Amino acid sequence: MTKAIMIQGAGSNVGKSMLVAGLCRAAVKRGLSVAPFKPQNMSNNAAVTSDGGEIGRAQALQARACGLKPHTDMNPVLLKPETDVGAQVIVQGKRFATMKAREYGTRKADLIPRVLESYHRLAARHDLIVIEGAGSPAEINLRAGDIANMGFAEAAGCPVILIGDIDRGGVIAQLVGTDVILPDADRARIKAFAINKFRGDPTLFADGMTAITDHTGWLPLGIVPWFDDAWKLPAEDVMDIATRKGGAIKVVVPRLNRIANFDDLDPLAAQPDVTVEIIDAGRPLPGDADLVLIPGSKSTIADLAHFRAQGWDTDLLAHVRRGGHVLGICGGYQMLGREIADPDGIEGPATHVRGLGLLDVTTTMSAHKRLNLSNATYDATGDTVSGYEIHIGETVGPDRDNGWLTLDGRREGAASGDGRVKGCYLHGLFASDGFRGSYMAGIGAPVQSLNYDAGVDATLNELALHLETHLDVAAILGLAETIPKSA
Structure with a gap:
């Protein structure tokens, strides 16, 4: 009866990777067996895995937060840019092809069986899968054949929490705009939201949280202040x-x-x-x-x-x-x-x-x-x-x-x-x-x-405590749904 929850962002670089790492460590501290999962990542900063492949380094850090060795199933599709218009495509840890962006756009849907295969292998071994999206689901021009955000959520049958980044400004428009632009089926998958990277007094944004809930109907999970020790974690x-x-x-x-x-x-x-x-x-x-x-x-x-x-x-x-x-x-x-x-x-x-x-x-x-x-x-x-x-x-x-x-x-x-x-x-x-x-x-x-490694682990513990303090982690875990056997 493995459960899953997916963390998506209202934009790129909203802090999804770090939030997933912190949630993984927090869930482990609650006694759960947890694994991270990112169906598609784009990064040249790769990690070599215990099964002889490669995945995005962010997923390697998340695996560490779970007390696991990195495995190719945690990031079954990795895009490694080689030029401005093309990338090497890594599937389940091994080189699959080198493609231009347009070609990949027409073929990515073919990879969903491999992505789901990795996902279900992980699910068979753990209590909870914390999934990280890529970019933003509001990029509806990329929705056809999507395997990174709502396309995966639909195929896997999992609920979504949307994260907004207040540090770059316009966070209400980020979140409410995403709700407005998504098709009905995708919109229905979003159950809650949270604000990340807040500086200052969070009570000053209380009316903003209410406004977002009023426009979207989503459950507010909290405001996460800027995590000052983020620099101590692998970049x-x-x-x-x-x-x-x-x-x-x-x-x-x-x-x-x-x-x-x-x-x-x-x-x-x-x-x-x-x-x-x-x-x-x-x-x-x-x-x-x-x-x-x-x-x-x-x-x-x-x-x-x-x-x-x-x-x-x-x-x-x-x-x-x-x-x-x-x-x-x-x-x-x-x-x-x-x-x-x-x-x-x-x-x-x-x-x-x-x-x-x-x-x-x-x-x-x-x-x-x-x-x-x-x-x-x-x-x-x-x-x-x-x-x-x-x-x-x-x-x-x-x-x-x-x-x-x-x-x-x-x-x-x-x-x-x-x-x-x-x-x-x-x-x-x-x-x-x-x-x-x-x-x-x-x-x-x-x-x-x-002691570098001990410092990384101590920082992951501090991050988990930071999220426990400022997010409703119990509500997040409560929103996780059992993975459908037919997904």
């Missing part, structure tokens, strides 16, 4: 990291157009003595950086061209001449080499391009994607490193002899002769506290001791 959007100012140790990160798997930055940003600064296009790389970290990319060759177009290649050489340190992870590692070859046109037209030339290695793209949860050893100190690999391409060359990690019995990564420029394919390595401290000490910038 879904890289710009959520951009304002994290810590201390004098500066890590500079060029913002690539197709930046991917930037969870490497979260533990560094959590350090009280480290400032992680995201550098947008048009700005030079600051000259006072201790470390320039080039992150992963979904389109390495295109992002390398973007990197050069900003003049960052010149800035990076100047940084190295000043004695600065450089770390490239995954796509950033590939960029640091002498050449990237794509003879089969994996990322676009077949080509080979000159790399940044700071590591004596070359990379050849291939269709095979490596997806592994991995444990490694930092050779310099013996520290254990846990992380994951998610990449295409093989990298070879003399500087691989200076590999600085041992992973599954093999040397991983590459380093320049003086050790100040390093690269590797292992994501998530800075979440390992011992390694993070040793690595930063190795660049002359020791950091304070910090």
